[in-house]
Amino acid sequence: xxxxxxxxxxxxxxxxxxxxxxxxxxxxxxxxxxxxxxxxxxxxxxxxxxxxxxxxxxxxxxxxxxxxxxxxxxxxxxxxxxxxxxxxxxxxxxxxxxxxxxxxxxxxxxxxxxxxxxxxxxxxxxxxxxxxxxxxxxxxxxxxxxxxxxxxxxxxxxx
Amino acid sequence: xxxxxxxxxxxxxxxxxxxxxxxxxxxxxxxxxxxxxxxxxxxxxxxxxxxxxxxxxxxxxxxxxxxxxxxxxxxxxxxxxxxxxxxxxxxxxxxxxxxxxxxxxxx
Numbered sequence: 314x315x316x317x318x319x320x321x322x323x324x325x326x327x328x329x330x331x332x333x334x335x336x337x338x339x340x341x342x343x344x345x346x347x348x349x350x351x352x353x354x355x356x357x358x359x360x361x362x363x364x365x366x367x368x369x370x371x372x373x374x375x376x377x378x379x380x381x382x383x384x385x386x387x388x389x390x391x392x393x394x395x396x397x398x399x400x401x402x403x404x405x406x407x408x409x410x411x412x413x414x415x416x417x418x419x420x421x422x423x424x425x426x427x428x429x430x431x432x433x434x435x436x437x438x439x440x441x442x443x444x445x446x447x448x449x450x451x452x453x454x455x456x457x458x459x460x461x462x463x464x465x466x467x468x469x470x471x472x
Numbered sequence: 473x474x475x476x477x478x479x480x481x482x483x484x485x486x487x488x489x490x491x492x493x494x495x496x497x498x499x500x501x502x503x504x505x506x507x508x509x510x511x512x513x514x515x516x517x518x519x520x521x522x523x524x525x526x527x528x529x530x531x532x533x534x535x536x537x538x539x540x541x542x543x544x545x546x547x548x549x550x551x552x553x554x555x556x557x558x559x560x561x562x563x564x565x566x567x568x569x570x571x572x573x574x575x576x577x578x579x
Contacts, residue, residue: 384540411538412504418534419547425530426489426550433540435502467537471507 348414353407356414357445360405361453366445371404371456373444382436382466389419390429391446391454401428402447410440411467423449435466476571478559483576484551492523492531493546496561496569502537518543518563526555551577 348356357366374388391401400423406416419430428446436442439462445455475497484490496518503515515537523531530549543561559571 408538412502413536413538415534415536416538417536420532421547422528422530422549424525424528424550424552425548427548429548430533431544431546433544435538435540466540467502467504469505471505471513 348409348411350409353409353414353443356407357405357443360418360445360447364451364453366453366455368455370448370454371444371446373442373456373458375442375458375460377459378461379436379463381464382438382462383464384433385436385460385462386431387434387442388429388431389444389446389456390427391448393428393448395423395426395428397423398449400425400449402449404428404430405445405447406434407443407445408434408436408440409442410438411436416442436460436462437465437467438462476559476561476569478557478571478573480557480573480575481551482574483578486551486553486577486579488551489548490551490575491546491548492557493544494521494523494559494571495542495544496521497542498561498563498567500535500537500539500541500543504537516564516567518561518567520560520562521545522560523547523549524558524560525549526553527558551575553577 370392372390379385389404393401401421404419407414408416416434421428441457441459443457445453447453477495479493481490498518501513501516505513517537518535521533531547554577557573561569
């Protein structure tokens with residue numbers, strides 16, 4: 314009887330596994346296409362135009378350390394009386410290092426009562442997340458949070 | 473069968489600020505992922521979400537690939553009159569879903 318030598322098979326599998334890992338490394342290092350700070354700046358300019366963006370009024374609630382970048386809970390709230398004269402028109406959320414700088418645009422009506430939006434987002438890397446709110450008087454206010462992500466989202470392989 | 477989960481208080485007092493929570497089942501494929509064969513998986517996301525309260529738009533959102541799968545969105549509105557919330561999700565590849573929820577407003 315011919316029996317495959319188990320030690321040879323084990324060696325072969327170990328070798329093949331090693332090759333697969335070695336083969337995957339360059340792909341991983343090359344692939345992450347990222348939004349550059351310039352793309353982020355232009356995405357923000359698309360929203361704000363030439364207006365100055367002030368810091369404050371906006372509160373961005375997001376965990377500072379997330380394990381899985383595929384679902385990161387996020388809440389943006391804006392301090393505003395939400396009256397027809399003084400309310401928040403829209404909230405825009407941006408990121409630094411996902412393939413695309415935009416995360417979402419949320420348009421709230423003066424009738425919202427409270428300018429607050431929650432959703433779940435994806436983060437491809439540890440990065441800064443920025444929320445910008447446009448008020449009814451045309452001014453822009455922002456808040457930024459640095460988030461550390463251990464498992465990246467967006468560009469991982471489909472299994 | 474609708475793939476949406478909606479949470480709106482069934483009853484509210486006029487003038488109350490109420491929270492509306494929505495969840496739509498959707499893969500939200502980013503368009504940046506590759507198969508093992510190296511092919512790019514085409515983007516398939518929900519691009520727009522709208523909520524109307526008795527026909528009047530109270531909330532709208534533009535979504536991007538950075539929104540997680542099965543998009544959960546919650547927001548607030550003031551309970552003004554009894555009636556209906558209508559929700560609409562529109563996305564790539566002809567995706568379109570609607571859902572609605574009723575609310576009773578008491579004095």
